[in-house]
Amino acid sequence: SxxxxxxxxRDICQRGTSLTIQCQxxxxxxxxxxxxxxxxxSLTLIATANQGSEATYESGFVIDxxxxxxxxxxxxxxxxxxxxxxxxxxxxxxxxxTKNTEAFFGQGTRLTVV
Amino acid sequence: QKEVEQNSGPLSVxxxxxxxxxxxxxxxxxxxxxxxxxxxxxxxxxxxSIYSNGDKEDGRxxxxxxxxxxxxxxxxxxxxxSDSATYLCAVLETGANNLFFGTGTRLTVIx
Numbered sequence: 001s002x003x004x005x006x007x008x009x010r011d012i013c014q015r016g017t018s019l020t021i022q023c024q025x026x027x028x029x030x031x032x033x034x035x036x037x038x039x040x041x042s043l044t045l046i047a048t049a050n051q052g053s054e055a056t057y058e059s060g061f062v063i064d065x066x067x068x069x070x071x072x073x074x075x076x077x078x079x080x081x082x083x084x085x086x087x088x089x090x091x092x093x094x095x096x097x098t099k100n101t102e103a104f105f106g107q108g109t110r111l112t113v114v
Numbered sequence: 115q116k117e118v119e120q121n122s123g124p125l126s127v128x129x130x131x132x133x134x135x136x137x138x139x140x141x142x143x144x145x146x147x148x149x150x151x152x153x154x155x156x157x158x159x160x161x162x163s164i165y166s167n168g169d170k171e172d173g174r175x176x177x178x179x180x181x182x183x184x185x186x187x188x189x190x191x192x193x194x195x196s197d198s199a200t201y202l203c204a205v206l207e208t209g210a211n212n213l214f215f216g217t218g219t220r221l222t223v224i225x
Contacts, residue, residue, distance in 0.1 A: 105157040
């Protein structure tokens, strides 16, 4: 499986600010995803990061709030914009080497908005 | 998002027993199914994948898939306290390549 480095591992941010989370993989992967996991809840898919084009967002998530970049096959960023306390959550990067195969997760970013 | 249902638990079993975790899904065209284990404060870890009907065994873990019934399960034999975690069922949406998760089942293995 690929080695996934996600940073920061945690942060405490002021409301109204933005935070960019980075996901770096040690090898090229076809698929990269961003998930959110709120306390005590399961994982919710935010979007699929597409190389060289706009991300594909799931219902309830929009580009203005969660802009995503994917400049190449090993790197992606997720920005949480104009944060509010409701954005406090764990954000997880996930990758799949090829389509329709298992996905692996980074260690996650624990975000607290105050 | 697709519906993936799991018994939320908590499920408690004594050490050495068999733990049985169940999952149903709503998308009839899904072809790939996964079980992840998540320890508290950690990210999910893949433990089993299954793609065709029947059983798949890996050590103490057995995944069972029945596509006609839209049902996938995970059996953990000889349960150990270190198996205490939340187990997440995940279903891959064919074509879109999106992975959707159930709510997870919290398992506690009692020494």
